[in-house]
Amino acid sequence: MVEEQSLVTALKSQDLREKAFRELITTYKERLYWHIRKIVLNHDDADDVLQNTFIKVFRNIDKFQGESKLYTWMYRIATNESITFINKKAKKLQVTSEEVQQAALSNLKEDVYFEGNEIQLKLQRAITSLPQKQQLVFNMKYFDDITYEELSTILDTSVGGLKSSYHIAVKKITTFLENDETF
Amino acid sequence: MENDKKKYTSGFKVPSSYFEALDDKLFSIVSEDKFPENTGFNVPEDYFETLEEKILSKTIHEKESKVISIFKRKNIWYTTSIAASILMLLFLNWNKSNTNITNWELAEIETYIYNNLDIEAQEVAQLLNEEDLESLQWESLSITEETIENYLLDSLDDTSLLIE
Missing domain, CATH: 1.10.10.10 (Winged helix-like DNA-binding domain superfamily/Winged helix DNA-binding domain)
Known part of the structure; x- marks a missing residue:
């Protein structure tokens, strides 16, 4: 918890934020990626959402008040970003979000990144x-x-x-x- | 028998709904054993190794461009001109490319942008630096004050911005 607090402090500091942000990405990239991937199913989509998640974290870190763990806050952002991504895709294709997921699912068998x-x-x-x-x-x-x-x-x-x-x-x-x- | 039970109560208690939830809990544990442990998803080689730089280039190392906040400008007409000009330029470009949307009204273009382009007003503002704004030829666009005023009245929620 102390470690997390110091990481958050560093993220909010102009001088330390690059090092801290690198550390943040290194620590959480895989966990967040797999969380997102299980929602959107496709690697390219997961990559887009993951990057957006970290960009949002970076832009909003000053608003993080420490009421929850940093990790759960990031998970929440990742979840919202994934759902928003699916909903936007559905809107663009004029189908339901369930249909978007079904389409992603039917592509899994041919997906080179699904083993x-x-x-x-x-x-x-x-x-x-x-x-x-x-x-x-x-x-x-x-x-x-x-x-x-x-x-x-x-x-x-x-x-x-x-x-x-x-x-x-x-x-x-x-x-x-x-x-x-x-x- | 009933009396005996009461006589020898142990004093131990369980959380409320413990026994009701126990069935579900046990069922889940037994069922989970039949599920595969992993998803089977994979990632391209070196994906995670190259991720930091990709994200940093979009955040900390992002080329700093001068962001002009449209609501901080003193001259609201200047701001309005930018918004109206962007719409007009898009309209003119579509006309030039002979697409079948030449007869679209401004409102329709706005709806099209809103529904089909995944951009926000702030992102559009960030695309324009001061040089871009200066190079826009305001005179040739011939937008009347009335058009601008109408556009503002239709688009802004806070009409107090119009009062100078």
Whole structure:
């Protein structure tokens, strides 16, 4: 926590901010990338959103008051950026955001940056079939092992609500995997 | 039997809804075992190694261009001219390229920009440096004061800006 505080102080300082920002990117780039990638599914899109996330962090660091952990604040920005990205794409293509995700999903099999086997592809199909909030909760809890308390800050939802969302998501995914015979 | 239970209560307590939530918790744990541990997603070689420089070039190392805040200018007419000129230039350019939108009204162009171009007013302002602004030939655009006034009345929420 002390380390995080000093990093935030350095980020807000004119003299130290380059070194601090480099450190910030190095520390969080992979975690944020994989979080974003699981939402947008495609590498190029994830790269765009990740860069936008860091640009937003850089431009708004002065507004960060330390009410939450820096890490959860960045996760929140990354989540919002990913959702905004999908919504903008949907608006541009005049389709729904679900259709954008379905299109990204159907390209996965041919994606050179997807090396998943059939069960991994099937899991992605199952996750994409969930409502957006449940997708986020499942991905962050199952793959990233984020605590419910941290999730609560990131998604602005009560811990009880998140637990319920996660269990519903797991049930739906289990049913999906058991019933889906398309592979 | 009931009386015995009450007589020998241990004093231990569980969080509220503990037993109700336990089923879900256990189900999730058992189900998760059947899910793959990884996503299968991959990234291009050296992607993470080159990421810092890419982001720094768009933030800290970004070439500093003089940003002109349109709302800090004392002369509101000057600002208005910029906005109206950008629209007019776009309109003229479209005319030149013989596209099928030559008859568009300014309002339609504005709607088109709003719906189709992923830019914000501030980003447009950042594209123009002082030299660009000086090179704009205001006279040749022949925008009347009335047009400007109408544009401002339609576009600005705060009409107090019009009072000089």
